[in-house]
Each structure stands twice: as structure tokens, then as C-alpha cells.
Amino acid sequence: MINFYMTPGSCSTGIHILLEELEMVFSANLVNLMAGDQYKPEFIAINPKSTIPVLVLNDGTALTSFQGIAWWLATAHPKAGLLPESIADQAKALDLMGYIVNQIHGAGFTRIFTPEVYCQEETLSDASKETIQKKGEEIVSKGFMVVAEFLDQNGEYLAQQFTVVDAALFYVEFWADKTQMCLPPKCKAHYESMKQRSAVRQVLAEEGYRY
Numbered sequence: 001m002i003n004f005y006m007t008p009g010s011c012s013t014g015i016h017i018l019l020e021e022l023e024m025v026f027s028a029n030l031v032n033l034m035a036g037d038q039y040k041p042e043f044i045a046i047n048p049k050s051t052i053p054v055l056v057l058n059d060g061t062a063l064t065s066f067q068g069i070a071w072w073l074a075t076a077h078p079k080a081g082l083l084p085e086s087i088a089d090q091a092k093a094l095d096l097m098g099y100i101v102n103q104i105h106g107a108g109f110t111r112i113f114t115p116e117v118y119c120q121e122e123t124l125s126d127a128s129k130e131t132i133q134k135k136g137e138e139i140v141s142k143g144f145m146v147v148a149e150f151l152d153q154n155g156e157y158l159a160q161q162f163t164v165v166d167a168a169l170f171y172v173e174f175w176a177d178k179t180q181m182c183l184p185p186k187c188k189a190h191y192e193s194m195k196q197r198s199a200v201r202q203v204l205a206e207e208g209y210r211y
């Protein structure tokens with residue numbers, strides 16, 4: 001049985017969506033990041049990076065990054081078309097997914113959610129917190145503007161069809177929604193269209209969100 005380590009409403013939501021899109025059978029393991037489950041020895045034994053998402057395959061291989069898992073899911077299930085067809089288009093898709101995961105999430109939202117990580121002060125002052133979060137908001141806003149250029153007016157998909165990159169874009173759009181940030185119109189359209197997909201609706205319901 002494939003084991004999926006996840007936290008509701010986090011970046012693992014994007015992988016959860018891909019698992020449901022593929023109608024995969026898997027065991028879901030909740031990791032409570034707020035409680036520090038990611039630093040417990042039993043989790044470190046699976047992923048020494050102390051991050052989710054993690055997908056442990058049937059042979060025991062642990063995949064420990066959004067991009068690695070998304071690539072494995074798409075490549076192991078070629079008929080599902082979760083990556084574009086040509087190698088050049090696949091490379092472009094991975095390029096964009098890297099930008100979403102590393103820049104919009106890693107550099108942007110991380111500053112907004114955990115400003116203390118970016119501060120040397122023992123106790124984070126309100127002013128420092130605000131400065132770090134403002135920088136995070138700038139990174140996120142620019143990131144969405146860049147990504148919006150890859151969407152058409154309907155904002156349906158980033159490539160010709162639904163791919164793993166749409167799941168990555170969805171989780172950062174979801175965070176923008178939750179933090180009341182403005183999305184460019186094409187990203188907003190993409191977000192709304194993603195919420196119509198049955199796999200997305202199922203995942204949001206399972207993770208405790210109502211739409």
C-alpha cells in the first residue's frame with residue numbers, strides 16, 4: 001500500500017488532488033505540523049528533511065518533495081496525461097512547477113506564514129514581522145503575475161490539458177484565498193475552475209473545507 005504523509009490545507013493538498021485525480025488507493029497519514037510531528041524520530045526516519053508531502057511507494061522508496069512526487073505520479077501513470085506530451089513541453093511544465101513551489105511558496109508564502117524563520121532577533125518585533133511579511137506578499141504577487149501569463153482568458157489550465165502544474169498552482173491560490181490576497185483575474189479564473197473538478201471538491205471536503 002502506498003503511504004501518503006500530509007497536512008490538511010498545506011502544500012500536500014496539491015498532491016492529495018493528484019492522488020484523487022488518478023483514483024489511487026493509498027493510506028493517508030496525518031502529520032500535525034503545528035504540534036511538531038515532523039521533528040519526531042518516527043517521521044525523521046521517513047523524511048530527514050522534516051517536511052510534507054511524502055509519498056512512500058510499495059517498495060519502500062520515500063519521495064519527499066512536491067516536485068518529485070508529482071513527476072513520479074505523472075510518469076508512472078502516462079495514460080492520465082498529467083504532463084504534456086512533448087519532452088520540451090514537459091520541461092517547461094517542470095520549470096513552471098519549480099517556480100510555483102520554490103518561489104511563490106518557498107520564498108513568498110513561507111515569509112508570510114513563518115516570518116520568524118527569516119529573523120535573527122530572539123523575539124520577533126511587530127515591525128520586523130511586518131517587513132518580512134510585506135516582502136513575502138511582494139514575492140507572491142509578482143509570482144502570480146508571472147504565472148498568469150501562462151493561462152488563457154478562461155484560466156482553465158497552464159498547459160493544453162490538466163497537468164500536475166495545475167495542482168501546484170491550486171494550492172498557492174488556495175493560500176491566497178485564505179489570506180485574502182488578490183489574485184490576477186486569470187489566476188482567479190483558474191482557481192474557480194479547479195474548484196469545479198470533482199477530485200478537488202472531494203479533497204477539500206476530506207481536508208475539512210466547505211465550498
Ligand SMILES: N[C@@H](CCC(=O)N[C@@H](CS)C(=O)NCC(=O)O)C(=O)O
Nearest residue numbers: 010011050051052053064065066067
Ligand atoms: N520544497 C518542499 C516544500 C515542502 C514544505 O515546505 N512543506 C511544508 C508544509 S507546506 C512543511 O513541511 N513545513 C514543515 C516545517 O518546515 O517544519 C517540497 O517541494 O515539498
